[in-house]
Amino acid sequence: MFTTLLKSPIPFFSSFNSTQNPSKTQKGNHSFNKNSKFSVSKTHRNGPIKMPTPPWMKGPLLLQPDEVLNASKPTTKRSSNNNSKAPEKALFGKESGVRGKKVMKKIIRDVEKLQGNGALDDTQIGKFEEFEIGNWLEEIGSDGEVKKFDRKMPWVREEEKVVFRRMKKEKVLTQAEIILDNDLLERLRKKATRMRKWVKVMKAGVTQDVVDEIRLAWGNNELVMLKFGVPLCRNMDRASEIVEMKTGGLVVWCKKDILVVYRGQNHWLTSNGQRVFNNLASDNNTTMSPEKSNASTWGRSLNGEDRDENNQPVVGSLYERETDRLLDGLGPRFIDWWMRKPLPVDADLLPEVVPGFKPPTRLSPPKTRPKLTDEELTNLRKLAHPLPFHFVLGRNRNLQGLANSILKLWEKSLIAKIAIKWGVQNTDNEQMANELKDLTGGVLLLRNKFLIIFYRGKDFLPQGVANSVMEREMALRRCQLIEEGARVKVAETFQVANESLAKTSTVGTLAEFQDIQTKYGVLEKENNELEIQIEAQKENLERELRNQERKLAILNGKIEKSAKKLAKLNSSWQTAEPDLDLETITEEERECLRKIGLKLSSCLVLGRRGVFNGVIEGVHQHWKHREVVKVITMQRAFLRVIYTAKMLVAESGGILVSVEKLKEGHAIIIYRGKNYRRPSKLMTDHLLTKREALQRSIELQRIGSLKFFAYQRRQAILDLKLKLAKLEEQGVASPQG
Numbered sequence: 001m002f003t004t005l006l007k008s009p010i011p012f013f014s015s016f017n018s019t020q021n022p023s024k025t026q027k028g029n030h031s032f033n034k035n036s037k038f039s040v041s042k043t044h045r046n047g048p049i050k051m052p053t054p055p056w057m058k059g060p061l062l063l064q065p066d067e068v069l070n071a072s073k074p075t076t077k078r079s080s081n082n083n084s085k086a087p088e089k090a091l092f093g094k095e096s097g098v099r100g101k102k103v104m105k106k107i108i109r110d111v112e113k114l115q116g117n118g119a120l121d122d123t124q125i126g127k128f129e130e131f132e133i134g135n136w137l138e139e140i141g142s143d144g145e146v147k148k149f150d151r152k153m154p155w156v157r158e159e160e161k162v163v164f165r166r167m168k169k170e171k172v173l174t175q176a177e178i179i180l181d182n183d184l185l186e187r188l189r190k191k192a193t194r195m196r197k198w199v200k201v202m203k204a205g206v207t208q209d210v211v212d213e214i215r216l217a218w219g220n221n222e223l224v225m226l227k228f229g230v231p232l233c234r235n236m237d238r239a240s241e242i243v244e245m246k247t248g249g250l251v252v253w254c255k256k257d258i259l260v261v262y263r264g265q266n267h268w269l270t271s272n273g274q275r276v277f278n279n280l281a282s283d284n285n286t287t288m289s290p291e292k293s294n295a296s297t298w299g300r301s302l303n304g305e306d307r308d309e310n311n312q313p314v315v316g317s318l319y320e321r322e323t324d325r326l327l328d329g330l331g332p333r334f335i336d337w338w339m340r341k342p343l344p345v346d347a348d349l350l351p352e353v354v355p356g357f358k359p360p361t362r363l364s365p366p367k368t369r370p371k372l373t374d375e376e377l378t379n380l381r382k383l384a385h386p387l388p389f390h391f392v393l394g395r396n397r398n399l400q401g402l403a404n405s406i407l408k409l410w411e412k413s414l415i416a417k418i419a420i421k422w423g424v425q426n427t428d429n430e431q432m433a434n435e436l437k438d439l440t441g442g443v444l445l446l447r448n449k450f451l452i453i454f455y456r457g458k459d460f461l462p463q464g465v466a467n468s469v470m471e472r473e474m475a476l477r478r479c480q481l482i483e484e485g486a487r488v489k490v491a492e493t494f495q496v497a498n499e500s501l502a503k504t505s506t507v508g509t510l511a512e513f514q515d516i517q518t519k520y521g522v523l524e525k526e527n528n529e530l531e532i533q534i535e536a537q538k539e540n541l542e543r544e545l546r547n548q549e550r551k552l553a554i555l556n557g558k559i560e561k562s563a564k565k566l567a568k569l570n571s572s573w574q575t576a577e578p579d580l581d582l583e584t585i586t587e588e589e590r591e592c593l594r595k596i597g598l599k600l601s602s603c604l605v606l607g608r609r610g611v612f613n614g615v616i617e618g619v620h621q622h623w624k625h626r627e628v629v630k631v632i633t634m635q636r637a638f639l640r641v642i643y644t645a646k647m648l649v650a651e652s653g654g655i656l657v658s659v660e661k662l663k664e665g666h667a668i669i670i671y672r673g674k675n676y677r678r679p680s681k682l683m684t685d686h687l688l689t690k691r692e693a694l695q696r697s698i699e700l701q702r703i704g705s706l707k708f709f710a711y712q713r714r715q716a717i718l719d720l721k722l723k724l725a726k727l728e729e730q731g732v733a734s735p736q737g
Helices: 002-005 022-035 089-093 101-117 174-178 183-195 208-218 236-247 280-284 292-303 320-326 374-384 399-412 429-440 463-493 510-572 587-599 613-623 638-652 690-736
Strands: 049-051 060-064 137-140 146-149 199-201 223-227 252-253 258-262 389-391 413-422 443-447 451-455 604-607 629-632 655-661 667-673
Touching: 146 399, 174 252, 183 223, 183 252, 199 208, 208 223, 208 236, 208 587, 236 252, 236 258, 236 413, 374 413, 374 443, 374 451, 389 399, 399 413, 399 429, 413 429, 429 443, 429 629, 451 604, 463 510, 510 690, 587 655, 587 667, 604 613, 613 638, 629 638, 638 655, 638 667
Parallel strands: 199 223, 389 413, 604 629
Antiparallel strands: 049 060, 137 146, 223 258, 252 258, 413 451, 443 451, 629 667, 655 667
16 A cells, blocks of 8 residues: 555655645644544655655665655546537547438537537628538539538438427326216215225136126125226236126226226115116116216227218228128127127037038149148147137037038138137037037147137038038039930931840940949949958058168167177187186185175175186185175176176186175175285286276177067067968958958
8 A cells, every 4th residue: 555655756745746735734743643543744845755664674765755646635627517519529429320311400509509618709701690511512523623412411301300209109088087076986986095905807708607706795795896907917908898887886996907897876685685776877867967068978989989871870980890790690798808899609508419511522623632732730829829710618518500600701801819718617628629520621830738729621612612512513414314315316326127135235325324333333432442442551561661671670789789899899808717726625614704705895896897817806805805705786687697606606716615696786795715826917818998997888788788679670560461461362352252
């Protein structure tokens, strides 16, 4: 800290400045000495100053007055008038943007400020009224002539343009605002804000139970609060309409998903205790004041209630009217619809069974496939997204009435959009879609738990077109009969007199074709269907057989490759020959060594690598400190465990004591012998290394898995060949039958 103070060239105290007042200097020094532990020696104002030194400095520190930092005052001086700006900077200062109306307006204000401050007095030529910037500018052309042109500079204001601003949506008056007085409405709204109990409206909407609960609450209080769940909470305007229509009350207050409904002034109890509710709007319109009547007319005009050519009121937008016209005659509407109007058709109110209903006749245009491509399917889904819902469904089966309405809709529209009702138990959109697809023959575009979208298909024929096709087929049949009659007459005319009429040939005639159809048509039809089924099954089996054979060939190639790698690894090691001159131990010694080995806490664990040179080194390291070594192997087959134990004995030169089954695996206990000599080289050269042993283990596992899968493929191929043989026998037997 002291080094920073000493090296700064800024003056430290105002007392060291030659222009400072002496009285003020003494006052400043006194305050400095009072607040700090060090002091500055008083010398001549132009002489050096003795400064305080840190503990590690032995000599004094003398500085000139201009080398001392004045820490009592800030180094930067801020002007008192921050808003003041030089007129030149106002014009040439950096702007945030370089284009746009805002920048031009700011430039104009800066130019006016310059003119007001008189900063352009020296640059003006003559009178300012005779010179206008931008009216006359000179341009020197390539030929040296001076050309004058009249252009407007950016800061010259143009004439005001006529701008049509976007009209704000006027607030539509509610029924409560139209019917009730302002004082009463204000009182009811204040009371509604203090309510803390409500009636919960679930997914099913404003059901009859909810209406009964509302009317029961109106017996004790004039206001009832409703709290809506999904889906009505997403469209509270529609929720208000449903509540007012079903209860006869007026919605006086709305906030988020909460509505407060007023029962009205004409609510009373009869002598029997039965509550009576009248339509408030119809009763109060008769006694409405002129102001309220005008407000009601204004509210209806805002709602879009115009007049048509016949002076009839037109309700709703063009979108709603066109959709209503499309849905007219398809069935009753669903009044509890939770989205915006128009209201869809309630499919649950349509008949479950329609007498004489049958799927429509379908015929594809020439050179047209009825199946949709992926691009066409995507385009149809995009087309169906903004369309309104046509039906609302909550029933899983018995949908003939809905299918009949969908067929009528498809004569005017390509797509039928069905919404699934909320709050209905056990709805299954998959079952709905499958039944409608079987009844209508349409193409399913989209299906989820909220909606189902059907396309009528490329091969759909409206009823009028289907009738025309049938009439045309009947006309062709009549023409064939007429031609056949004419041919028979001509044949009778040119008949030889001596030849009887019974011997007249019918080859190539319509009669021959009809006779063949009557005799063998049904049989051929049945045989053809059976043969088609057999051929289809044979084709599927042959394709599956080729697939299985291809997979088997791939597995055989992998087995050969793995076998080569395994043979290469096996050739790089060989087991040691067992020693013929082995030591012998008695049964008592063997039992004692077995118990000692089982009690050992330290052991040697064999993993997936098996026996390699590192394992033999570990055995000799164990024998360095004890006579017995315990080797634990994770092998499950007991024959493999015995093979591993014999291999360890042969490689290490020890004596096998016992092989025990433990919780961890199998324990192999080996005794080093009485004549044990520690070898000079612990790791043997004729065994695999640790890395090679891991590779060998992996190849063994791989080749075992490949052989297992190859066996499964062979079994599958044998089964397929057996099935093909049976189908060929059926195919041979069916023509004979």
